[in-house]
Amino acid sequence: MLKNNYYFSSFFWSTLQKILNAILGFISVPLLLGYYGKAEYGILAIATACNGYMHLLDLGMNTGAIKFFSQWKAEGKQDLICRVARTNITFYILIACVNMFGLVALAVWGESIFSVTHEQFLQLRMCLFIIALFSIFSWAATTFNQLLVADKQMAYTMQVQCVQTIFKTLLIFVVLWAHLSLTVYFFWLTVILALLLIPYAIKCRRDNLIDSLKPAAYWKDFRIVLSFSLSIFALSLFQMTATQSRPIILSIFSANGAETVSEYRIIEVIPQLIIMIGGTFSGIFLPKTSELIAKANQKDTESFIYNWTIYTSxxxxxxxxxxxxxSQNILSAYVGAEYGYLSIWLVIWIICTLAQIHSTPANALILAFGKVKILVLTSAISCFISMIVNALFSQKYGVGSAIVGYSCYIIIVLVVNYFFYYRYVLCLSLVKMLFCFLAPCICGILSFMLSSYFADFFIFDSYSTRINYILNFCAGTFLWLMFFTVCIFSLRVIRIKNHKIISFYEYQKRN
Structure with missing residues (x-):
């Protein structure tokens, strides 16, 4: 019962926190964009992108620490947890110092790197100084978050982050009411983010998850976690580089760095939300795929992959x-009709995201299998190609160059997965894999065509412009969902049997 409560509460609070963050993003972008202007808002985006890239310094420790803290807790090795956790504090303080030095160096000598005016760089410099000032607090909070998650208190961490999101939302309205400058807003935003350290640390001490908040140096014990984490880091390095480098490359190579990055931040909100929701599948699938690998039952493995590729798709x-x-309605409702020209790039980005999410079950099996050397190499090559493409086309396509680069990354990774991992490592049928993905997509395309035709009969134009866009989005979405549901069941991609939903693959197996 407790286990079920843990999963339910973790899922509930995690989902609520994501929804609140999505609402905050939906509210904050148009408000801050309208208040500060396109160029100044782009300064915020550049500063956060630079700091986001610094999170590579984690070296995969977040995953490694949670794994070993959980394992040692089950084995009753509380003393070992305390020693490693206190050494982890020392590790993150050292990382914070490196983070701080990098941001300060960028603030002092980085003006020639970015395609911004001198006045814009002065604002960027102040933002980088602010992040550097609070970096120790932000990094130190990571250890306590790891302890809480390993202790199955993810619900608590999500509750605290929900409160944090509420404070960030209130700050937006304080900006508009008190007419705060960009630098003052960014200072208080960074303070709110850094304050996570306090409730996390108090909770860990109160629940005896750590015996002292004093940093330690038990490096021999710590090396076990670090060695495992570095293998995770090797894979995530290129994935994060491909993501975090896009706005930085745009700020350097595009004709107007601040405005182009601002456009990038506008259209990334929706794909990020989709990836954030779809990304929860990875944590769900990995334990199951690890079990399948251990049992070495090829039929069960194939059944799992084909079925869940259908459901995930x-x-x-x-x-x-x-x-x-x-796309045009949501952008117009989001930031105004004048940004409707970005819809084509948003559509391409979402299509790539669709292709990326469908491979989640098979990717979890690859990770469980442990043969990630080719995957790391593929990620490295596709990362560098995507960065080069982004840089080469920044002048011509502006924000679109980042989307083209991202498309190259996804295509290369999927080609290697299908023609190497799926075929030779996992021994799956490429035809079945493609069909499991394409069958739902065909239903989606048919529903798209039908809803596009009938949407003309449900156009709203009786209210204020933004409300009309929202109503048109809701009407179009309702039509598509209705047609998609009919297509999915009519074409028997899934069906209901004995009060259970089953896929066409599972139905064929049973019959």
Missing amino acids: IIACVLCFPFILN
Whole structure:
């Protein structure tokens, strides 16, 4: 019962926190964009992108520490947890110092790097100094978050982050009411983010998850976690580089760095939300795929992959197609009709996201299998190609160059997965894998065509412009969902049997 409560509460609070963050992003971007202007808002985006890249310094420790803290807790090795956790504090303080030095160096000598005016760089410099000032607090909070998650208190961490999101939302309205400058707003935003350290540390001490908040140096014990974490880091390095480098490259190579990055931040909100929701599958699938690898039952493995590729593809279609259909409406409602020209790039980005999410079950099996050397090499090559493409086309396509680069990254990774991992490592049928993905997508495309035709009969123009856009988005989404549901069941991609939903693959197996 406790286990079920843990999963339910963790899922509930994690989902609520993501929804609140999505609402905050939906509210904050147009408000701050309108208040500070496109160029100044782009300064915030550049500063946060620079700091986001610094999170590579984690070296995969977040995953490694949670794994070993959980394992040692089950084995009753509380003393070992305390020694490693206190050494982890020391580790993150050292990382924070490196983070601080890098940001300060960028603030002092980085003006020639970015495509911004001198006045814009002065604001960027202040933002980088602010992040550097609070970096120790932000990094130190990571250890306590790891302890809480390993102790199955993810619900608590999500509750604290929900409160944090509420404070960030209130800060937006304080900006508009008190007319705060960009630098003052960014200072208080960074303070709110850094304050996570206090409730996390108090909770860990109160629940005896750590015996002291004093840093330690038990490096021999710590080396066990670090060695495992570095293998995770090797894979995540290139994935994060591909993501975090996009706005930085745009700020350097595009004609107007601040404005182009601002456009990038506008259209990334929706794909980020889709990836954030779809990304929860990875944590769900990994334990199951690890069990399948241990049992070495190829039939069960194939059944799992084919079935869940169908279900994941259906969910990915539900997440992606409404925004593909209504891209112009959602952008116009979000930041204004003058940004409608970005809709084509948003559509391409979402299509790539759809292709990325469908491979989640098979990717979890690859990670469980442990043969990630080719995957790391592929990520490295596709990362550098995507960065080069982004830089080469920044002048011509502006924000679109980042989307083209991202498309190259996804295509290369999927090609290697399908023609190497799926075929030779996992021994899966490429035809079945593609069909499991394409069957829901075909239903999505048919529903797209039908809803596009009938949407003309449900156009709202009786209210204020923004409300009309929202109503049109809702109407288009409702039509698409209705047609998609009919298509999915009519074409028997899934069906109901004995009060259970089963896929066409599972139905064929049973019959």
